[in-house]
Amino acid sequence: MHEMSIAISIVEAVETKAREEGAARVSGVDLLVGKLAGIEPESLKFCFSAAAKGTLAEEALLAIEEPEGTGECGECGMTFPVNFYYAECPGCRSLRIKIISGEEFLIQSITIEEEGE
Ligand SMILES: [Zn+2]
Numbered sequence: 001m002h003e004m005s006i007a008i009s010i011v012e013a014v015e016t017k018a019r020e021e022g023a024a025r026v027s028g029v030d031l032l033v034g035k036l037a038g039i040e041p042e043s044l045k046f047c048f049s050a051a052a053k054g055t056l057a058e059e060a061l062l063a064i065e066e067p068e069g070t071g072e073c074g075e076c077g078m079t080f081p082v083n084f085y086y087a088e089c090p091g092c093r094s095l096r097i098k099i100i101s102g103e104e105f106l107i108q109s110i111t112i113e114e115e116g117e
Pocket of ligand 1: 073076090091092
């Protein structure tokens with residue numbers, strides 16, 4: 001279950017950032033996880049809440065945006081939606097496809113709460 005190790009690295013990155021900002025806690029984390037990133041969003045959410053226990057991100061809400069996959073044909077240059085790695089060009093049936101989006105995985109932003117008085 002590699003979502004767990006991903007969740008742990010997200011929590012670490014978020015906590016580091018939150019400490020730099022002097023946050024009391026993290027209330028939200030926005031992630032970008034492409035459809036072709038090989039990460040199961042529901043599983044990641046579950047792992048995140050487990051990994052965040054006892055950290056500043058314990059109560060953070062995880063929001064996941066999932067961009068669709070797009071491929072570009074290496075033969076005819078056509079771009080088209082891709083759901084799998086082994087895509088075929090709908091124009092010329094070539095298998096020389098370059099994935100141009102959908103593999104993204106990044107933390108877009110985090111929402112922190114400052115220390116109260
Ligand atoms: Zn093509």
